[in-house]
Amino acid sequence: VCLLAFFREKGASALSKLNISYGVGALIAPQIVMALAALTYQSIFIISAALSLAVAGFLTTLPKMDREMHINKIEGATTPVKESFLSFFTLPMALMAAVTFLYVGTESSAGTWLFTYMHDARSASDKLASLAVTSLFMGLTLGRLIAIKATVKFKPSKVTLVAMSLVVLAFVGLDLLSATEHLALLLALAIGVGLGPIYPSMVAQTAHLVKDRPERAASVTALAISSGAVGGILMPGITGQVLARIGVEQSMVFITALSLIMLVTFSLALLSIKSQAK
Numbered sequence: 001v002c003l004l005a006f007f008r009e010k011g012a013s014a015l016s017k018l019n020i021s022y023g024v025g026a027l028i029a030p031q032i033v034m035a036l037a038a039l040t041y042q043s044i045f046i047i048s049a050a051l052s053l054a055v056a057g058f059l060t061t062l063p064k065m066d067r068e069m070h071i072n073k074i075e076g077a078t079t080p081v082k083e084s085f086l087s088f089f090t091l092p093m094a095l096m097a098a099v100t101f102l103y104v105g106t107e108s109s110a111g112t113w114l115f116t117y118m119h120d121a122r123s124a125s126d127k128l129a130s131l132a133v134t135s136l137f138m139g140l141t142l143g144r145l146i147a148i149k150a151t152v153k154f155k156p157s158k159v160t161l162v163a164m165s166l167v168v169l170a171f172v173g174l175d176l177l178s179a180t181e182h183l184a185l186l187l188a189l190a191i192g193v194g195l196g197p198i199y200p201s202m203v204a205q206t207a208h209l210v211k212d213r214p215e216r217a218a219s220v221t222a223l224a225i226s227s228g229a230v231g232g233i234l235m236p237g238i239t240g241q242v243l244a245r246i247g248v249e250q251s252m253v254f255i256t257a258l259s260l261i262m263l264v265t266f267s268l269a270l271l272s273i274k275s276q277a278k
Helices: 002-006 011-035 041-060 091-121 126-153 156-176 181-195 198-208 214-245 248-277
Strands: none
Touching: 002 011, 002 198, 002 214, 011 126, 011 198, 091 126, 091 181, 091 198, 091 214, 091 248, 126 156, 126 181, 126 198, 156 181, 156 198, 156 248, 181 198, 198 214, 214 248
């Protein structure tokens, strides 16, 4: 919410940087803990708490956001006007939330079951199956690095459409092609590159739906993030049920279908936004 307040016109790019920071932190923090292994757990937690307080202190130094970010004013009114969320919940918002749900569901399912798929369905060695997962997450980071610049030069919606199309094509290739080792790793990398720009761009685009009413940005941003969290909770388990009850190959077909439905839903969301603008 803070980033979208300060980078309203470049929100997708800023959120891509934020998501890369998550990944870097997740990579570095365990190494730091290992380096501090001689310390007690309590000492490590105290250091973590101190870092959190330092971040909180930094946030207090930022310029104050416009008052409109927090309250809703009506011309001539002297007190803030309270609105229920449903009073401004629109079809484009619902479709954007569905896209975020499908995206996180697709990404988390692929990350969870790609190793099993490569090992059991493609008869890959443990090494190759592990490298496929590594390629997926390398691609994810690379895709977000690309998105930092791409979403500034081009409309985030166009970047998202291209990224989603790449994801669908790469998944179809993984399903249908008799993949060699190098091709399998390349397809996994392509899936990651396509997935990378989608989440930060979707959160930014959802918030952009209320650009004329910035006080609603926090609610709309929370809607996008929460929808994604639900997708991340549900979809890996559902994919696991497909794998256990129907077959390993079918589980990847299911994930491919999720990515295709995501692309179609996003296209419908863009059409809905365009229709409302008219």
